[in-house]
Amino acid sequence: MKTSLAIPVTKTQSSRLSQTDFSNLVFGKTISDHMFVADYKNGEWTDLRIEPYAPLDLSPSNATLHYGQSIFEGLKAYRNDAGEILVFRADANWKRMNESAERMCMPSLPEEVFMDGLTQLVELDKDWVPSAKGASLYIRPFMFAMDEYIGVKPSDTYKFIIFTCPVGNYYSKPxxxxxxxxxxxxxxxxxxxxxxxxxxxxxxxxxxxxxxxxxxxxxxxxxxxxxxxxxxxxxxxxxxxxxxxxxxxxxxxxxxxxxxxxxxxxxxxxxxxxxxxxxxxxxxxxxxxxxxxxxxxxxxxxxxxxxxxxxxxxxxxxxxxxxxxxxxxxxxxxxxxxxxxxxxxxxxxxxxxxx
Structure with missing residues (x-):
């Protein structure tokens, strides 16, 4: 997929890939090396970047922690027999995320921010996509409020992040x-x-x-x-x-x-x-x-x-x-x-x- 945004990348200096047991993946426990991040300030999405997956620095008065303005999506990437990476219905996830954002008084995400951030992140961490049958790379986009304010109102600032994790089957039996x-x-x-x-x-x-x-x-x-x-x-x-x-x-x-x-x-x-x-x-x-x-x-x-x-x-x-x-x-x-x-x-x- 062609992308239109030039997103700066800071690569990790200590990849965890070689220490990952792809034959024993517990769903949601193993996180890939990088994450895509964008900040919403003054009415626009800014500072798009891909950086090493790491803890976040949050204020104790962060609005999400108190009033729950948080939405997320889930989708998957797969590796075919030729080694190519295939993502299933990402456009549908982008549309649904914006529907959730509207209901939660949060800003909409431009398609290029969601899609380019996702595809460039998956391309960078493509070695994390498992090849075993039934396994995949789970992709988690999410958005949350960033105002440092104790008051019940929609936040004025937000953070959007995408990270990924290799996974096996969610349910192994009926x-x-x-x-x-x-x-x-x-x-x-x-x-x-x-x-x-x-x-x-x-x-x-x-x-x-x-x-x-x-x-x-x-x-x-x-x-x-x-x-x-x-x-x-x-x-x-x-x-x-x-x-x-x-x-x-x-x-x-x-x-x-x-x-x-x-x-x-x-x-x-x-x-x-x-x-x-x-x-x-x-x-x-x-x-x-x-x-x-x-x-x-x-x-x-x-x-x-x-x-x-x-x-x-x-x-x-x-x-x-x-x-x-x-x-x-x-x-x-x-x-x-x-x-x-x-x-x-x-x-x-x-x-x-x-x-």
């Missing part, structure tokens, strides 16, 4: 989930559709209780009645009942506009699969489980890609899903997405950016 009908992730009129840090902070306690009870994740329900399935903790969720794929709509403002979700829907349409974007009620889900008509349940997300769900708990009862055939939709769509991401299959929707 997951178990519990339908949450007490705690709430998001309500209409809230920030549920924004990828903001506070949404995740609010989810930690109920998710921890579910994990203590033996479940990997929650299935969140709507905040008003707790009768409709919305999404899971780290991913959107889809169900296949009687041959029809059902996934919650994103136009109500309570659900994240998942890029993997959108990609799966596009492939389902390409394959003429029957799909409905509507809320599945907890009652419908329970009835389908008891009747044996729930064929598949799976999460979709950048970290998880496609996470197969094998157990669902509703009101204290565990339901085990049937074994899926090799031709199951979730298997086929995972293989198709991996083929596009690793460059072994055609990319008809031009989702890939080659570094």
């Amino acid at each position: 997951v178990s989930v519990k339908v949450e009908t007490k705690f709430t992730r998001a309500n209409e009129g809230g920030t549920g559709a924004a990828k903001t840090a506070g949404n995740y902070a609010a989810s930690l306690y109920p998710a921890l209780q579910a994990q203590k009870a033996g479940y990997d994740q929650l299935l969140w329900t709507d905040g008003k009645s707790h009768s409709k399935i919305e999404e899971s903790g780290t991913m959107n969720v889809m169900f296949k009942i009687n041959g029809k794929i059902i996934t919650a709509p994103i136009d109500g403002g309570t659900i994240l506009k998942g890029i993997t979700r959108n990609s799966v829907i596009q492939l389902a349409n390409d394959w003429n699969e029957e799909l409905e974007e509507r809320f599945l009620t907890v009652t419908e889900l329970k009835e389908a489980l008891e009747a044996g008509t729930l064929e598949e349940a799976f999460g979709t997300g950048t970290a998880a890609t496609i996470a197969h769900i094998f157990k669902i708990n509703i009101d204290g009862t565990d339901y085990i899903l049937p074994e899926k055939s090799e031709n199951a939709f979730s298997h086929r769509v995972l293989a198709a997405l991996d083929g596009i991401k690793y460059g072994t299959e055609a990319d008809p929707h031009e989702w890939i950016i080659k570094i």
